[in-house]
Amino acid sequence: MKRHWSPVLNEITPLLIQTILNEYQLSWRGVHGITHWARVLENGLRLASYTGAQPLVVALFAVFHDSRRTNESLDPGHGRRGAEFGKILNGKAFHLSEDDFTLFETACAYHTDSLTAGDVTVQTCWDSDRLDLGRVGIIPDPRYLCTNAAKQPEFLSWAYERSRLQYEPEICRHWGARSTESVGSDCHAETPNFLEAAISAFVICRPTPGDQNAQRWGPHQPKSKLLKLSLKEDGK
Numbered sequence: 001m002k003r004h005w006s007p008v009l010n011e012i013t014p015l016l017i018q019t020i021l022n023e024y025q026l027s028w029r030g031v032h033g034i035t036h037w038a039r040v041l042e043n044g045l046r047l048a049s050y051t052g053a054q055p056l057v058v059a060l061f062a063v064f065h066d067s068r069r070t071n072e073s074l075d076p077g078h079g080r081r082g083a084e085f086g087k088i089l090n091g092k093a094f095h096l097s098e099d100d101f102t103l104f105e106t107a108c109a110y111h112t113d114s115l116t117a118g119d120v121t122v123q124t125c126w127d128s129d130r131l132d133l134g135r136v137g138i139i140p141d142p143r144y145l146c147t148n149a150a151k152q153p154e155f156l157s158w159a160y161e162r163s164r165l166q167y168e169p170e171i172c173r174h175w176g177a178r179s180t181e182s183v184g185s186d187c188h189a190e191t192p193n194f195l196e197a198a199i200s201a202f203v204i205c206r207p208t209p210g211d212q213n214a215q216r217w218g219p220h221q222p223k224s225k226l227l228k229l230s231l232k233e234d235g236k
């Protein structure tokens with residue numbers, strides 16, 4: 001990761017991630033799980049350096065937009081639920097101003113609506129997600145991207161290859177998640193209070209020193225047939 005991203009990455013703490021994972025209902029290794037969030041984050045921060053998007057909004061979008069899914073398919077309303085979850089944690093686990101929270105909320109709520117127009121920060125969020133469609137066998141179509149930066153062939157192919165190969169960004173290790181399904185299950189502690197959940201998640205999910213399995217959550221499952229982007233299929 002580039003050094004100038006560090007202040008933003010410091011805001012996406014392992015405790016925040018474990019808090020989100022503690023409530024996550026699907027497999028960490030799924031197509032909408034933690035490695036997707038990490039790639040979306042890196043797509044977004046890299047895009048933001050070209051678009052001028054608000055990087056903290058982009059980073060928080062990455063880890064919240066799919067965090068409240070209840071299935072790996074269409075799941076209407078999951079973006080809005082992710083924004084509502086973020087609202088609970090704003091001011092506790094991170095801090096967004098009222099204006100920036102509105103951008104975050106808009107980006108999360110409408111990220112599956114095939115929109116391309118909007119504030120540049122919102123556009124950057126949407127592009128960061130759409131650039132990671134290679135993991136489900138879809139080549140992002142520039143017509144459905146929002147920013148000129150994301151439409152550049154070099155950027156598209158960089159993000160597509162990482163997605164297709166289910167590349168796991170280094171930030172996943174910093175977040176302290178592990179690769180086994182059982183750990184994910186353990187993290188669904190029945191703790192109703194945010195702070196209790198956060199503390200519980202942090203204790204339960206702390207990585208074991210020297211854990212060699214922290215590199216990859218899921219096997220690479222290449223698709224034999226690449227499909228053209230169809231946002232209506234909600235592969236995001």
Ligand SMILES: [Fe+2]
Nearest residue numbers: 065066112236
């Ligand atoms: Fe989504």
Ligand SMILES: [Fe+2]
Nearest residue numbers: 065066129236
């Ligand atoms: Fe997504």
